[in-house]
Amino acid sequence: MGTIETTVVNGLELANELRDEMAQQISEIVAAGGRAPCLAVVLVGDDPASRSYIKGKQRACGRIGMDSREHLLPADTSQTNLLDLIKDLNADDGVDGILVQLPLPDAIDPDAVAEAIDPAKDVDALHPTTAGRLLRGNAELISCTPLGVMAVLEKCGVEIEGARAVVIGRSNIVGKPVSILLQQANATVTLCHSRTKDLAAVCREADILVAATGRPRMVKADWIKPGAAVMDVGVTEVDGKLVGDVDFDAAQGIAKYITPSRRGIGPMTITMLLRNTLVAYRSRPSGRARTAS
Numbered sequence: 001m002g003t004i005e006t007t008v009v010n011g012l013e014l015a016n017e018l019r020d021e022m023a024q025q026i027s028e029i030v031a032a033g034g035r036a037p038c039l040a041v042v043l044v045g046d047d048p049a050s051r052s053y054i055k056g057k058q059r060a061c062g063r064i065g066m067d068s069r070e071h072l073l074p075a076d077t078s079q080t081n082l083l084d085l086i087k088d089l090n091a092d093d094g095v096d097g098i099l100v101q102l103p104l105p106d107a108i109d110p111d112a113v114a115e116a117i118d119p120a121k122d123v124d125a126l127h128p129t130t131a132g133r134l135l136r137g138n139a140e141l142i143s144c145t146p147l148g149v150m151a152v153l154e155k156c157g158v159e160i161e162g163a164r165a166v167v168i169g170r171s172n173i174v175g176k177p178v179s180i181l182l183q184q185a186n187a188t189v190t191l192c193h194s195r196t197k198d199l200a201a202v203c204r205e206a207d208i209l210v211a212a213t214g215r216p217r218m219v220k221a222d223w224i225k226p227g228a229a230v231m232d233v234g235v236t237e238v239d240g241k242l243v244g245d246v247d248f249d250a251a252q253g254i255a256k257y258i259t260p261s262r263r264g265i266g267p268m269t270i271t272m273l274l275r276n277t278l279v280a281y282r283s284r285p286s287g288r289a290r291t292a293s
């Protein structure tokens with residue numbers, strides 16, 4: 001056991017604060033005669049975990065007064081049919097955000113799907129244009145989990161400027177974008193991956209450690225610098241229990257902040273999806289006209 005008092009971050013509490021603010025903004029839009037923002041959620045196949053995720057996203061929309069539409073397509077849907085649906089949603093003025101739940105069946109190319117989504121409605125920030133804007137530092141829509149990580153760090157009062165930040169995992173949806181956001185906030189960032197040599201030693205230098213690998217409990221106690229802020233993005237089911245990428249119990253007394261695998265970053269990801277949908281709504285002509293003050 002170390003000597004540091006570890007704060008377990010309550011991501012749900014922060015998520016609820018931010019959702020209350022958005023609910024207020026949407027109720028003002030609607031009271032002024034505007035339509036509510038609308039998120040379209042597309043699921044191909046009937047993977048139970050994906051179904052449960054999209055239900056959670058739609059429930060979160062409903063709770064803040066946002067509309068959502070669900071498009072459930074059979075597992076054998078062709079790529080052409082999915083791209084046709086996306087074209088329709090792009091053209092539909094009543095839809096502000098489009099989310100295609102991942103993973104997709106093997107027969108569908110996720111890059112082709114990402115490229116089909118209108119960048120103005122790209123609330124998952126997967127389109128190359130959206131990713132390019134993030135690189136250039138002028139993106140309005142930014143991947144949800146990375147935004148959630150940054151909001152948690154800010155809420156905890158973690159100083160990012162000048163900090164050494166280490167990100168484990170280089171996915172397009174978490175590792176790469178969060179490393180860019182940390183760098184833009186003036187951290188010195190190291191992006192680690194499966195070929196990184198002496199990963200433990202690199203992690204031990206981190207004032208801010210972001211773990212996004214999906215490998216349960218891979219980050220051990222002696223990988224963590226005493227006093228570090230540890231953002232655990234991974235959630236894997238092990239023996240019926242949700243487990244993060246960090247050995248949560250072992251990090252107690254070493255990390256200053258740690259996010260738990262339940263009520264940690266997860267609720268913040270959904271909150272940032274709502275945020276992106278509201279941003280997309282306001283940026284589109286149909287939303288701008290109604291919300292201009």
Ligand code: GUN
Nearest residue numbers: 099100101102103124144
């Ligand atoms: N599947 C797991 N996480 C995500 C996510 O953030 N977005 C999408 N579209 N699918 C996911």
